[in-house]
Amino acid sequence: MKNPVAALAVLCALLLANSAPAQEVTVYTSASFAPLMLADGRGMYPDLIDYLNERKLGTFTFRLRYMPRKRLQVKLEDGSIDGMVIGMMPEWFDDVEQKKYLWSVPFATDRYALVSLAAKPVSPDAPAGLVGASVGITRGYHYPGIDAWLDSSRMLRSEGPSDEKNLEKLLLGRLDCVVVAESMARYFMRANGMTARLHLVTLASAPTERRMLAPRSQAAAFDKVAPVLKKLKNDPAWQRIVATYQ
Structure with missing residues (x-):
């Protein structure tokens, strides 16, 4: 320069x-x-x-x-x-x-999913089977797009500290189903060899x-x-x- x-x-x-x-x-x-x-x-x-x-x-x-x-x-x-x-x-x-x-x-x-035991599957397409069923949700979370469905389903909400803890309670038979992020549920099922034991249904809602x-x-x-x-x-x-x- x-x-x-x-x-x-x-x-x-x-x-x-x-x-x-x-x-x-x-x-x-x-x-x-x-x-x-x-x-x-x-x-x-x-x-x-x-x-x-x-x-x-x-x-x-x-x-x-x-x-x-x-x-x-x-x-x-x-x-x-x-x-x-x-x-x-x-x-x-x-x-x-x-x-x-x-x-x-x-x-x-991501999307929300409803996870239940494969031996006792819970389906959002069978409303009568939802009434009185216990559903695990995470404490403090909001579920945009499915909150109204949860209210109308007449399931009994059970709040847990995390999605993973809710899935563990499901496996112990203390819950009938769990609402959880689909990516988390699929990772949990694969990592723990639970693909055959758990039943997953993606819920109809806008993506999170x-x-x-x-x-x-x-x-x-x-x-x-x-x-x-x-x-x-x-x-x-x-x-x-x-x-x-x-």
């Missing part, structure tokens, strides 16, 4: 860019079940956080942290949340118009979406993450990761 002043300016800019301190952003999840979160620390969500960090999104780095659903919702509502939240959908936070929070596009979709949510105070980090999430479905590298959990 012929102009030494210009060359010095470029060098200084590069040094400043390289010396900018990393900003760690906490990404919260209330999920505690496979395949999103596995007991050994792996799972789709940890893998997605690793994927984001590998992309070197400016000065941001991301770490995943679990927080119970009720506490997470309270901190979002009172504005004290100090990071982003993974795996949520606007309907769960009364934000269908997406004005309260920043929302990414869905990076994954997994998005990244951010309070507006996290707009700078969100603006780095959102474009990456938008391209996930077309990224072979990410699809290979997803395939390991299917």
